[in-house]
Amino acid sequence: MPGRMACLVLAALNFGWDVPAASGAERPRTVLLVLPRDPGSDHGAALVYRVIEDVLRQSQGYDYQSIDSAGAAADHTPEQVRALVATARQAYDELELKTAIRHLEQALKLAEDNPVSAVDGAEYRWAMTLLGASYHLLGESARGHKMFLRLLSIEPAARLDPTLFPPALTRAFDDAVAAARRLATGTLDIQPSPPGTEVWVDLAFRGVGPMQLALPEGRHLIRLQRRGFQPFGMQRDVLAGAEEVIRQTLSPLPGSPAVSSRAAALLTASDDEVPPPARELLERASARRLFWFQVAVSGSRLSLSGRLYAPEIRRPVPFPEQVFDMSQEQWQRQLEAVFSSFSADLGGRTLAGIDTPTPGPGSSDAARPPPQERKTSRKPWYATWWFWAASGGVAAGAIGLVLGLTLTQGGGSPRSGDVVFRF
Template identity: 25%
Template sequence: MRLLLSLLLLAPAAFAQEETSDEEGEVAPSEHPGLDSPEAVRLHKYEGPRRRAQAFLIPMDEKARAPTARVAQAIEGVLARTPMYEVVDLGRILSVESTSEQASRADEGRKLVSEANLAAVSKGWREAAGLYAKALQALEKGLPAVGPAEYADALLRLGVARWISGEEKTAKSMLQAAARLDPQQKLDVQRIEPGMAPLLRAARAEAEAAPHGALDVDSRPAGTRVIVDGEAKGNSPIHAELPSGKHLLRIERAGFYPHAELVEIPPRKTVERSITLSVTPAAASLNQAIAAAAEESGRGTVGKSVGALAEKFSLERVLIGSVRSQDEKVAVLLALVDPSTRKIVASQRLLLLADGTDADQIETDAQNATRSLVQQDSSPSEEAPAARAEKPALANKEPQAVAEPAPATESKQPAAKKKKKGLRGKTGTEGWPED
């Protein structure tokens, strides 16, 4: 089964010429569809074992950073849609919420919020307002460890406490700020003070009607995830139109400490933020291993570095790559490695134009190269038994084909001496023993 399945994936066009469909809307596959194409998925459902796999890509110089992000995105997309691979989630393994100091500040803020809640329950609103204000100061110092909803909730509670304490003007601005940080309208003021619901609705309307500005975010490394007020805005660089006022910006990427800050957006103006994330110690050591593995694969060898990556994440396939700038182009080296045998399954070298106007083409070329690597990935030790199981009828017929000529073979033996027969077909020696 496995061998035949591999052949189907490698040459789907040949089988497409033999198979036709009468279903309305069914179309023949393209001449060379990729493994993750809709045609291949529809025609050939993979049922074999899945291999744990992951890609590791590293930029070899500063100019290669942006193209590396494009190539990585293309590779990840193909691997994620390749049925025989189970892509390991390195993001979850390497992710961190914050530094220990930021986490400590966040915990301090949460403790103050709890104390303020107790004061509010006993109707000590002025005391509660003071505690909420201190809590927000602590939370702001630990923003990477604080969720946007958690911060917006603390701000809402401060607005409620200010309003009931008689500070209506200050309270309105607090409620509007909380509404801006809650574009999905998940804040529930009913559980804090039911009578404040109309005021929060009015604050939402005023926040939405405010003149807009814009936020441009760039980051190093490129391709970090950008989140504004709890809503994902895509990977950096991004441009976002936002209501004027304060917004909570968060930038994160696996292997780096996340960054979070409050950004003031003026009306009809654009604020530019360029953020450099700090790599975590675990990711720093991983980067060194990736660089060494990329150097090994560049020489056409598989050494200890690839084995270390595979062992660390329990991988059965490692796609290792490097991206190096060359004037207006980038050289991309990709190698698919079987760490169990320490052999390169397949490799690809690409020279791509990277003048800033060809991002889509870089992704397309990287996708095609990755598909080519995947198509060459097979295991003879697994295929042979599957091939015999796929065609049991042929195996049963082969012995019969050999057995059929047996009579012809026997006819070549020396024939027994014939005895002359007399009258009525008798020889006169019937019953005598044979010689």
């Protein structure tokens, strides 16, 4: 049996068979749907969608894709910005400051010329940080101060890490922090349609519209987005003491009504099978995982339940109902922790046997099949693995002995430079 087990393990490693403890499995393509149970739950559903999507995007177990990506134009701006910033960082580390500045300026211009693009906000702010530092190190203090001030106008809590930047730069940044506190503010009253539209300012999620925001004077990037609709982006100059109203209606994406109707059909679906609408949604997105949730909001009470659908299982994996108090500051962190725990083991692992019912406390043992006795193999002694292993060892020893005698006796005295085998 040990020899047979070794062969099976080797075969699994070589041919990728599905073994229970397999690691490094391919990340399954995954999509997400979050539905409000009623119109009053739109706001809560949008917040839940944002939290769960962030978890899936950052997860190492899933290849997350928006279910609307099939109907939307490809957005290559984020990866272009990321590549420019990476090249600039390498040049900065090598003190090729002019090269770093050129790439960072290109990255910022690309992001700001495409406000509708979902560029990573952290990447955007890091580009500003490096650009301000590069200006200062090149002796262009005024431009460096202006860039730091611009960064602080969109991220007032930004600070330089003293372990990455020299004291002269941290002092220059502190001067910009003091100047940023004196910046005047203006107000944007953002009223998007449909309800539940996400509001992003300077590539950071700020909430769900309608909403009013007090922003430091200067130019800001505004992006409005909602699943099933074409996102909208713009640049806006905020003036000190002024208030501006932004009303914008988003246009539906091609195919989104079909997605919405199939998603709504799952509201009344049974937990006993993976229904046709779920399989159609998985096929449409070429996905292996579909997380589907419904949200109901009553006052500050948010109720969340859902299912995980996959093509290889007969029944969905249920997400038990969870209740959150939206008046609590940390409720979204709690949701993040709950979903992370639920999804952690459902990514790269096989789900083929997960829908096998587990007998409950009241189940009868009479329905269980009787345990089978373990069959033992009664092979003759000459057919066992240990006999052939021992025989091989004896044969190898005999060959070595014969070879040694031949070299030492049959060939006479060894000549200088000969290799002599002795046993």
